[in-house]
Amino acid sequence: MKRNIILMGPPGAGKGTLAKQLKESLNLVHISTGDMFREAIKEGTKLGLLAASYINHGDLVPDEVTIGLVKERLSKSDCANGFLLDGFPRTLPQAVALQEMSKEISRDIEVVINLECDNAELVRRISGRRVCRNCGAPYHVETMKPKVEGVCDLCGGELYQRKDDNEEALKVRLGHYVAETKPLLEFYEKLNLLSSFDSLVGKEALFETVKKYLDK
Numbered sequence: 001m002k003r004n005i006i007l008m009g010p011p012g013a014g015k016g017t018l019a020k021q022l023k024e025s026l027n028l029v030h031i032s033t034g035d036m037f038r039e040a041i042k043e044g045t046k047l048g049l050l051a052a053s054y055i056n057h058g059d060l061v062p063d064e065v066t067i068g069l070v071k072e073r074l075s076k077s078d079c080a081n082g083f084l085l086d087g088f089p090r091t092l093p094q095a096v097a098l099q100e101m102s103k104e105i106s107r108d109i110e111v112v113i114n115l116e117c118d119n120a121e122l123v124r125r126i127s128g129r130r131v132c133r134n135c136g137a138p139y140h141v142e143t144m145k146p147k148v149e150g151v152c153d154l155c156g157g158e159l160y161q162r163k164d165d166n167e168e169a170l171k172v173r174l175g176h177y178v179a180e181t182k183p184l185l186e187f188y189e190k191l192n193l194l195s196s197f198d199s200l201v202g203k204e205a206l207f208e209t210v211k212k213y214l215d216k
């Protein structure tokens, strides 16, 4: 089974949703740089203040900050059994740094899962997304409603709308994706690590297909 995995795709493609499903079923550590920044923002740390000044407008947090954060997290012992990187790398310097750090700690990337989704669907997903303030579980006001409105099915936490889930910030996020992150698909294609999947098939069908592929 493939264990050291990168999940890629534009904002709203379903990286976080799929990561949470795979994490449970394959017992992997889920490393989401977006979640790490949002946690730091919630706690009001120095990193959180810095991250908020970028994230809230849809901009990328500087490479040196993000690379340092991931390096520290990946070297922890719980990653030895395998990890899912969600939202990292997003730029060429991050991808190069990841190649170096994964060699250093003998945890080579084994596969890059790319989720494909058209722009109209991304806008629909992002504008209707709600997230649990407590456990981070994602919902959608039309397609993935919680049992009780505004309350997380899993932990009872409050559901909220992310500050960067608005039309203006989404335009900026999509712009960064096209200019800085999408070119990484070629980088990983050349390393023979890339596999793409259609995220429009729905949450459960996508999970089953990717899980089968990783199990091979």
Ligand code: AP5
Pocket: 009, 010, 011, 012, 013, 014, 015, 016, 017, 018, 033, 034, 035, 037, 054, 055, 056, 058, 059, 060, 061, 062, 066, 086, 087, 088, 089, 090, 094, 125, 126, 128, 129, 130, 138, 139, 140, 143, 144, 164, 173, 199, 200, 201, 202, 203, 204, 206
């Ligand atoms: P991050 O949190 O990584 O956001 P993102 O990449 O924009 O991705 P999203 O979380 O918006 O979407 P997703 O693909 O996880 O979709 P989800 O599963 O939630 O990063 C946020 C910010 O942090 C960045 O903009 C940047 O500022 C900063 N940052 C993070 N990493 C960085 C880095 N490496 N370098 C620099 N800065 C960084 O699903 C979306 C919706 O669709 C949900 O409502 C869900 O219910 C629904 N849905 C999901 N899957 C499906 C499906 N298969 N079918 C139907 N509906 C689905």
